[in-house]
Amino acid sequence: MHDVIVIGGGTSGMMAAVTAAENGSQVLILDKNRKLGKKLKLTGGTRCNVTNNRPAKEVIKHIPGNGKFLYSAFSAFDNYDIIDFFTSRGVELKEEDHGRMFPTTDKSQTILDVFLREIQRLNIEVRKQTPVQSLWLDDGHYQGVILEDGEKIASKTLIIASGGKAYPRTGTTGDGYRFAKQLGHTITDLFPTEAPVTSDEPFIKDKTLQGITLPDISLSVIDQNGKTVIRHDMDMIFTHFGVSGPAVLRCSMFVNTTLKKEGGKYVRMCLDIVPDRSANELTQDLLARQKDNKKALANVLKAWMPERYATFLCDQAAIDSQLPFNQLTPKQIDQIVQLMKKFTFKVTGTWPIEKGFVTGGGVHLKEIEPHSMQSKFHDNVFFCGEVLDINGYTGGYNITAAFVTGHTAGENAAWKSME
Structure with a gap:
């Protein structure tokens, strides 16, 4: 005994x-x-x-x-x-x-x-x-x-x-x-927690952004009413199956719980790559840099992000990434700022529980x-x-x-x- x-x-x-x-x-x-x-x-x-x-x-x-x-x-x-x-x-x-x-x-x-x-x-x-x-x-x-x-x-x-x-x-x-x-x-x-997140978005399937790391970003899980479920300010990386990195792992629990609660096939995540600046501050900064600046748009945006991600955002806004910066219209600048602050994409879940490190x-x-x-x-x-x-x-x-x-x-x- x-x-x-x-x-x-x-x-x-x-x-x-x-x-x-x-x-x-x-x-x-x-x-x-x-x-x-x-x-x-x-x-x-x-x-x-x-x-x-x-x-x-x-x-x-x-x-x-x-x-x-x-x-x-x-x-x-x-x-x-x-x-x-x-x-x-x-x-x-x-x-x-x-x-x-x-x-x-x-x-x-x-x-x-x-x-x-x-x-x-x-x-x-x-x-x-x-x-x-x-x-x-x-x-x-x-x-x-x-x-x-x-x-x-x-x-x-x-x-x-x-x-x-x-x-x-x-x-x-x-x-x-x-x-x-x-x-x-x-x-x-x-359910799995602290797990990488999966996505079927075309840019994920095409591996357009695979391997790009974005430091010090803000990532949120958004419910079907447009409300923020959770937000984390850390690093993230795009992968061949979706997204990963510290911010993603911390959001993963809420991806799973929101999917279950809403019963849908996907939830949205929102990415802000400049969380320490407001949209208005970014807009004013870009406008101030425009005068006589003939550099390509993607080259200018490298101040805030990797060039490959800058090119991707230009494509999302339907703006030529090689357009001289001083030729951008105020509307185009606003489009770029919105994508920098609120790029949303669909995610379908996370890796299965067997591949996660922690069980929810x-x-x-x-x-x-x-x-x-x-x-x-x-x-x-x-x-x-x-x-x-x-x-x-x-x-x-x-x-x-x-x-x-x-x-x-x-x-x-x-x-x-x-x-």
């Missing part, structure tokens, strides 16, 4: 196991992979962006998928506690742009090694390549788990930390949803106690990490949610096992 079984030896599962063991529990980790922390190794471009150094409220704002649910857990263990967790164990961290925190080694293995050492120090039992087939219930009450080979393992409490459905090659094939359903839980609609949707949070991650249906079962209906932006926010929910589940599962 184990005190705590943790299904899943990933980011949240290892944090849950270590926390439970630190609180005096005998812990068993069951993982289907050959090694623990498979997805952790890939985070932050294999450098492991362990958390974000912004104030806790700001961190929660950057978790658009039900981040407010985390307020209770954050009151006991937040992003600054995550930083202390690693620094107190000998890991030097550094802050990069936008508050992102990385190990100074720039290696995710540094972070994984912390957990592996703690697992050894705390005598946590680990069984790898050990898939769980189902939960062992007796008259509806949790008793333990049943492995694929039929072996039953009993425990006082259970933590389900088996991840979502994104990046299945790391072992996240949605097992946790099956276990949650066995316990009577609801699974909200699953999951175990319904109304069925989970926010202060403990405890199931409201089974008081000896806890959930943490991506199996929950929580998702954030890139930049250390998803991993923060995983660590915080993992710590909370581990601590409360340990306490429950001692009752």
